[in-house]
Amino acid sequence: MAFILVVEIVAISLFASYFLKFYQSYNKARHIGFPLVFSPFHPWGLFWMLGGAFLGPLLLRLPFGLGEFVNHIKSDGYYLTRNALHQKHGPAFIVVSPGCIRIVVGDGAAVEEILTKLHKEFPKSELYQGLKVFGNNLETAEGDDWRRHRKLTVPPFNERNSNIVWRASLTQARGMLKTWVSAGKSGIICTASDMMTVALHVLTSACFGRDYSFQPSESSDSTIIKGEKLSFKVALEAVLDSFLGVVISSAFPKSSGLLAKYVSKKIDTMKFTVAEFKRNLREMVDEERAFLKTTSKEKNNLMSALVRACDLEVTKGDGKRSLTEEELYGNLFIFTFAGHDTTANALMYATALLAANKHVQSWIKEEIHTVIGKNLDSESWEYEKLFPRLKRCLAVMYETTRMYGPVVVLPKSTGSTPSTITIRGKEYTLPAHSDVMLNMVSVHHAPEFWGPDPWSFRPERWIIKNGVAGTEELLQPPYGSYVPWATGARVCPGKKFSQVEFVAVIASLFQRHGVQPVPQPGETIEIASKELSEAIEGSECVLTLKMRHPEKARLAWEADA
Template structure:
């Protein structure tokens, strides 16, 4: 009886605590005046994060739609739901759970207002960015004056000189990748996604760290991590990027023991070793760069060397302190690599698959490539300053790809320690302090108001407009609040030009003399293969960034033009 009373008391106490918190969240939300949705679980709570994948499908089977809330708290609900919730509830609504309220804003003008005019009133959610400090505080995790200090030192290296390096490195990698793909013949290749990751990694090592690597197809690349052996910079960086979530966990994981040690100790130890090796490589390269600076015998041109020079020379104060600490140097070098690797590689993967389905778009960009570059000029002779500004259709493919399948489907913000007001379609709302504000980028990029009756269609031509006077083609300047894949305002992604140059160089190189098409299964028509590929593209999920669930289903054949 005593045990029963103890268990009952605990259960009643937990229920009372749960109900009190839910009521507090409800009262906080209803005063705002936006439509409400409810979830019994905190979408970012440990319980749902660990058990949601198992519980979700079971809860969705509940009668009378009782489990419908599951579709609103999945990590990629914005993509899966498309803009159905906003069509039903309006440009903004609130998800109420026991631990928090999430104000979901899908109105493009309001979103861009937050990113430009009101960014100080809507800071980032600090708890979501702690993991990005694994190598040190950086531009992405800093706020206020600290952020301004980081930006002053880290953004200048993203300049035209570096863009030229990106262009050259991208052409070299694309050349090697295309050679590998064409050699596969009619059988086709299923390694587009990992090969694009390799390409993006090598462009980053060249332009970011001055380390050049020849392209190796993913199935031939040796990226084995053997504990105790020194890892090359390429292998260490690749391993960190490939298992970033594990790296974040391992950095905060205490020495495993007891029950946990049996299951996770070996994996965590391996990740800690990878992190240690990556830091060792960074430290050695930074020390090498500092030695060069002391002798002034040469001057490298890459992000790392520019950042070290800015930190050590321009940033040295009278007291001898550097503007960026050693850990902050590591943190910024890593965050630029992390942010630029997955995102650009996935944009290239999606674009390649979309072009395989839409052969008329391939012909459209070929017209431009042949007009600007010609059919026979080898990529070794392509000049960045001359050619990149003219390849507008290739850049339009990137814009349309990132509009449809942008890497960030929701951008988390907050109201910080004070309430904030926001005007949404002419009406002002006051958001309480410590509220989550989720910017629904999928809804912004697919608004029929801006993109017409076919916002879900892949149509890069929509980005090209004819100059009425000269008759030349120009890129569309998207209306305010319709397109922000690199964010905008003061916190716009500093690697925006980097990614654009890389994308255009790769696409122009791939399609100058070659075509791509899906490989039909035995007994399947080309039309059926294209439909299957379209379905594989749509079957995407968000794991940090949006990506295809099964990129191996995209079997593609590359062949030379007739």
């Protein structure tokens, strides 16, 4: 009886705590003025994190829309529902759950306002702390600390570096295209992984001064054997491919008990991979320091610039501030992490979209042949002369990132004091210490900016024809309609880097070749294109938006007639 009584007391206490937290969240949210949506589960709670993948699909089947809350707390809910939730609840609403309120903002002007306001008003969400696994960096820093990081890390992203990116991208594209064409009419299913390889090699060249030839993903040997030294490339690939595992492994100093029984092997492997990545970085940094001591010549890559910033002498009163050793490694990693996955995804989506839309291929080929010609080998392409003129190729990137940008929801928060935003002429006060989720899907698909077909792939919407001069110009999107690289002071410093890489790869692939989906037996190209479009739509989000089944994008490349 005593045991039963204890159980009952514990159960009552837990329920009382649950409903108290729910009421506190409701009381915090109800005065703001936005519609309220209720969720019985905390979106970052252990229960939902462990069981959400299984429970979510079941709860969504509940009648009368009782399971709609699932779309508000699952990582890709706002992508899967398109703009339906904002059409129902308005440009902003609040998800109320026990111990948490999430203010979801889908109004483009309000999103830009939040992104351009001072850091203390809308600081980074605590979710970003996981990006400190290798050290504090530009992405995790705030306030004066962020300004110091920005000043020291941005200079390498200049025109000289863009030229390196251009050359490296063309080299990788040539190797990749040769492999793809050799597959013949049977096509390839490794577009996603090969684009990851290209993006990785461009980053290692432009950021670390390490050049690698393109190797097809099927033949790359990246098996991790604990105890063996890993090359920089293998260690970096492993860390990038399993970033969540890296964060989790860093949270466990030692595997023991049940953890040891079930997951210690994976945790230990990730710890080994992280250690090897750090070892490689230390060796490269030591080499760079030795180089800088023997010559006054500067390498124009990220690592060289950060090593110089780390070794700055801090003199009182002169305003100079250096990076710590930990911040050096943190920034080297974060620029690689942020630039790799995003650009590779954009290239993957764009290639698949172009395969499914033959007329857009013809449209960009027209520009490539006008600007570059059909016969000029890419070894001779000059960045300064060609990149600014390939506007249609860049328009393909803009349209791809508008529709399938890597970030579905950008997490922010309010600071230690209330913050204000204006939505459609009305000012709202958001309580301190509240989660603010910027719905990028809603922003990038708003009909008031993008017309009646915001879900259609139409890169030509980005091109404005100058009737007098007979030239084409890129559309400058209206305020609050397009922010894939963020905006304001915290705009992504690698924006130009990614654009140069994308344009170089696309122009090189489509100068003399075309791509199409491979039909199944008895299918037409039209049916295969429709199925490819459906595979593209079937995307999901873990950290970034990706195709759920990239292997369904079987693509065949052939030389133009």
